[in-house]
Amino acid sequence: MAGTIALPLQQLIASLDTTCLPKILQVCSGVYFQGSIYEISGSEVCFSTGDLIKVTGIELLSVCCEDITNNDKFELPINHTGLFKVVPEEVPYNTVEEMLSLRPIGLESSLPFTFTSHSKMTFGNFTLGSETPLTVLSIERHNGEEAQVRCHVQGQQEASAEVYIPLSSRGDFYECESEECFTLQEIMSSPSLRSRRFRFTNTNKLEHPLVLSPIYQVHALMNLRHNVLKFPSSLEVDVVDVTEECKDVHFITPLSLTEVLSQPDELFPVVVQILESPDTRSPFKCSWLPELTKDEHLIFHKKGNSAMILLSSLKSRKAQQYFLVSQQYGGRFRRRPREFNSVYELYAASVQEPRLKVSVTKNCEEVEEEGMPALSVGEQLEVVRCERMELPCGSSKEQKQSDVTEDIFLPLYMQGHFVEVLTDNKKYRLRDLGKEHSLPLDVKVVSRDTELETDPLVGLACLRIEGAMLEPIIQASFPQRLDHCFEIPTQWLSMSVSFTKDPLPWPSGEPPKYHMDKVTEVTDTFFYEFRKKNNTDEPPPPRPPKRNLSSSKPPKKSSKPSKKSKANKSNPLPGKSVPTRELASLTLNKRSDHDYEIVEDPLETMIKKAHENVMFY
16 A cells, blocks of 8 residues: 555545446555444444455435534435535635636636625726625637636726726635525535535524535445445545555455346356345245355356246135246147136127137026126127127017027126137147237146156146246256256346356366256236236226116016026126227027037036136236
8 A cells, every 4th residue: 555645435435436436445544433343234344454345336325514613514415405605715816817717616607706806906097996896797818818807896876887807917816705506416516516615595504614525325345245335435434545456356246137147148157156045025936946045056057038928727715826837838738718707808808819709607687778688508609899889778679599690789898607619629839829829818738748847737727828928037057956957037036146266067068958947836926016017008897887776667687597597786897987888799699508518628617616717808
């Protein structure tokens, strides 16, 4: 540290140019701030003489105000709304030019300003008395002539005049207090203003002159610590700048997973050390997560993007499960019929899949004045179109005959019970389902992924494909289990690591073969966050029309459904009220109840009885 000048940390940090960071500072007097050991962000930190601190960033936190009459100090937040005036300097300026060059802000922007001279001044036949206020209006520069200031002079009995004073004029010049006011933000952003003294414009507050000093939050690394330090620049530490002398000193640099993604590809694979483990409230339920502990080592094989599918299980007595599945998953799926609890749900599904076919699973009695026809179990419907039309209101009664196709009109607000009619018995790969069908989609695993030791998707009665995503990931494994690799979705996991210089645990140029985890169970928090990010501004389902409660005429009911069927008492669906004449038009294919009872999978019967629909249209 020979030949260097020790400065208080506060002074040195305030003088730093952020474009020149990072800077390496060395402690040369220890710490005397509430003792040599203090707590920062929950960790005990001690700066000792000789310690090296690598400053990587500074952030303005507040302003220290020091009363120069008694050395009292207090802090103000940087967003303090009070205003300040510059206190004129008590020492005189020797020339007009010197006074102008030391203005606290740019000369042109500070005009006009006022000064006085303690002695008489004579310019040709014009003489100015001492202590006469002179207000500088402009700077006059002409080729071949000495620069002058044009000043306004206020004489007696409101007489006034203008005088031109050369910049080289000598004397004892004192600046007068300006009416211009400044905020803390303005003062701290100007080096020339920061060098001046101020007082509050509000005379009810302290009138003594104040020296204002910025207090920064310093972001730094230490060569003997593994985490980023954040501490105020007001610590009573003396330091010296040793950046040039310590260029070769190694500082461990913590990297977030997002910062790891920005590293060059040629750095991978690499051995990393975990500096901060993930939050215990992580949205992932997987075997590798509890092992991501502080000081544990990992192999980061490569970084990139991975196409993933979000699946949810059917609601049942067990808790609903959610899975994040790679599109490379090798199992096979069959489509499962979806269930719908309203005509609006049919309409929403038909937008994504035209000519949607469904079968009625519960009788609905006719409510003629609301345009709701009777529906019987086993009848099949095909969605044709959605249109506005007049409500029937008893004007016509359509005859339904066996094996005859007819158009019926169902209001969007009508509740009902329908199940999708599928003729597709094909087995699909996961990545092909999204290409051939619109999401969401109900499926079942019919053959497991043979590359997985255990496949958690097998055995679940029904899965819903909620959506697809392209996630930035890091492929990682533990050094002791190189054959087991997993993908870390960097946007969903918060942890910090550092790149080490440890050698890779395999012969050069011979990376090991490994099996990749393809199914990761996630929490409901992940699911809801995904839904929030991908939320579309679709209109809510319509409400049914208000019934005329004053009318004593009961609604006309159809005698077609069985005696066991009950009237369709539809509860209002949430959403804004829409015109009651907006109806969905569907084609009705009437079939016998016996046709409906033939089902391919006995699980469908159980699903219908459980009937907790997970529609999210």
